[in-house]
Amino acid sequence: xxxxxxxxxxxxxxxxFRLRKEIVDGVIPAGSKLSEMELSTNYAVSRAVVREAINxxxxxxxxxRKANVGARVVSLTPDGLIELYQVRESLEGMAARLAAQNMSxxxxxxxxxxxNSQSDExxxxxxxxxxxxDLDFHYRIIQGSKNAYLISMLVNGLYHLVRMYRVQLxxxxxxxxxxxxxxxxxxxxxxxxxxxxxxxxxRRHIMYSKNNIKxxxxx
Amino acid sequence: xxxxxxxxxxxxxxxxFRLRKEIVDGVIPAGSKLSEMELSTNYAVSRAVVREAINxxxxxxxxxRKANVGARVVSLTPDGLIELYQVRESLEGMAARLAAQNMSxxxxxxxxxxxNSQSDExxxxxxxxxxxxDLDFHYRIIQGSKNAYLISMLVNGLYHLVRMYRVQLxxxxxxxxxxxxxxxxxxxxxxxxxxxxxxxxxRRHIMYSKNNIKxxxxx
DNA sequence: ATTTGGTGTTTTGTCGACAATCTGTAATTT
DNA sequence: AAATTACAGATTGTCGACAAAACACCAAAT
Numbered sequence: 222x223x224x225x226x227x228x229x230x231x232x233x234x235x236x237x238f239r240l241r242k243e244i245v246d247g248v249i250p251a252g253s254k255l256s257e258m259e260l261s262t263n264y265a266v267s268r269a270v271v272r273e274a275i276n277x278x279x280x281x282x283x284x285x286r287k288a289n290v291g292a293r294v295v296s297l298t299p300d301g302l303i304e305l306y307q308v309r310e311s312l313e314g315m316a317a318r319l320a321a322q323n324m325s326x327x328x329x330x331x332x333x334x335x336x337n338s339q340s341d342e343x344x345x346x347x348x349x350x351x352x353x354x355d356l357d358f359h360y361r362i363i364q365g366s367k368n369a370y371l372i373s374m375l376v377n378g379l380y381h382l383v384r385m386y387r388v389q390l391x392x393x394x395x396x397x398x399x400x401x402x403x404x405x406x407x408x409x410x411x412x413x414x415x416x417x418x419x420x421x422x423x424r425r426h427i428m429y430s431k432n433n434i435k436x437x438x439x440x
Numbered sequence: 441x442x443x444x445x446x447x448x449x450x451x452x453x454x455x456x457f458r459l460r461k462e463i464v465d466g467v468i469p470a471g472s473k474l475s476e477m478e479l480s481t482n483y484a485v486s487r488a489v490v491r492e493a494i495n496x497x498x499x500x501x502x503x504x505r506k507a508n509v510g511a512r513v514v515s516l517t518p519d520g521l522i523e524l525y526q527v528r529e530s531l532e533g534m535a536a537r538l539a540a541q542n543m544s545x546x547x548x549x550x551x552x553x554x555x556n557s558q559s560d561e562x563x564x565x566x567x568x569x570x571x572x573x574d575l576d577f578h579y580r581i582i583q584g585s586k587n588a589y590l591i592s593m594l595v596n597g598l599y600h601l602v603r604m605y606r607v608q609l610x611x612x613x614x615x616x617x618x619x620x621x622x623x624x625x626x627x628x629x630x631x632x633x634x635x636x637x638x639x640x641x642x643r644r645h646i647m648y649s650k651n652n653i654k655x656x657x658x659x
Numbered sequence: 660a661t662t663t664g665g666t667g668t669t670t671t672g673t674c675g676a677c678a679a680t681c682t683g684t685a686a687t688t689t
Numbered sequence: 690a691a692a693t694t695a696c697a698g699a700t701t702g703t704c705g706a707c708a709a710a711a712c713a714c715c716a717a718a719t
Binding site: 450451452485486487488489492507508509510 | 701702703704705709710711712
């Protein structure tokens with residue numbers, strides 16, 4: 222899979238990762254209040270580490286905090302989803318552009334083999350492709366941009382929000398094969414080092430994805 | 441001026457604002473270590489609030505922290521500057537696109553009057569335009585996008601880094617009048633609700649700005 | 660001379676307690 | 690009865706102290 226692995230060293234890290242997972246997976250419902258005391262007893266750690274975890278979650282836009290009042294998990298709204306995808310379109314478009322310029326030949330080769338292996342999975346209709354495969358694809362292109370800000374904003378910031386929307390809206394739907402074709406053309410543009418085209422295709426890809434999930438939201 | 445005003449309520453807020461200002465202005469040099477104890481005695485406040493302030497600075501990419509070691513102010517590098525402007529190009533380009541779609545007629549009118557007043561200043565050669573005026577212009581377009589993520593990322597996140605580069609590289613240089621013309625054409629595109637063009641012009645504007653500051657960096 | 664190991668100091672991470680602020684309820688006033 | 694104020698409870702913000710990890714220095718060995 223070669224997917225990334227962030228390891229926790231301090232207790233705050235562990236609390237942060239756990240809390241983030243529970244929010245993304247909907248174990249802690251969207252819009253619900255986060256009590257520092259309750260969480261600290263729950264996780265068996267001090268309030269200080271819970272506070273630090275919540276602060277980090279706030280930086281990821283996963284919780285909102287008001288001074289002297291407390292923190293709430295963000296609530297999922299159609300507007301929020303659209304705004305999120307607008308930022309994704311902008312940022313990942315740029316990532317594709319930079320990836321076409323900066324990825325090594327070896328990385329591009331790996332990306333092609335990844336795509337081929339996913340092609341088999343699509344044919345045999347193993348549709349868990351959606352989450353894992355799609356994430357892996359986008360993740361590699363983001364890394365390929367070699368831009369630290371871009372990588373940080375997307376990987377540490379927005380992607381968990383994207384996943385939160387996907388998980389809690391139950392995105393296991395279709396759009397697997399069409400998205401796969403789009404992935405293929407993006408990789409082709411990157412292979413040709415056509416940064417202009419790569420950005421444009423990536424932006425369209427994300428726009429399609431937005432329309433797809435938006436339609437599902439209204440149904 | 442109508443520029444934004446963020447007000448501090450908690451002690452952590454005050455520490456955060458103060459520390460951020462001292463970092464951006466170079467009072468605390470780039471690359472230097474941030475001792476929690478030293479800062480807490482210095483600011484006459486507990487270590488906990490300094491820690492929280494530092495955590496927030498880390499989320500803004502103004503300091504880097506390593507577990508069990510400590511935090512350092514980021515150091516300014518040519519690569520970092522380029523990467524920063526790549527993200528700006530992407531994000532502010534999208535902001536201009538959305539502003540062309542979402543700004544109210546009144547906001548567009550205000551933007552035009554702002555530009556006219558700055559035109560007078562440019563003619564009379566009051567060149568403090570650069571910092572204040574340029575910031576005000578970009579700030580209004582970002583707000584005009586009406587996209588909460590975009591606004592937060594740029595205003596709370598990247599802009600202080602941009603200012604840090606500008607201040608510490610001593611950017612009082614030329615490029616005032618040419619940048620002003622670019623601003624004018626962007627506003628015109630927004631007035632015509634031409635989102636495509638607005639994005640394109642904004643991206644070019646930021647590219648020019650990047651080349652300008654990059655040239656200054658190498659001299 | 661370089662490396663290795665140990666020891667002491669300094670800095671960060673974590674904790675529990677206290678202070679300040681907010682929220683909801685109930686009593687009081689008009 | 691409606692609005693306002695006072696109070697009680699609970700939650701967050703801040704603090705100082707303790708625990709654990711990293712760093713610096715010196716000694717010893719190869």
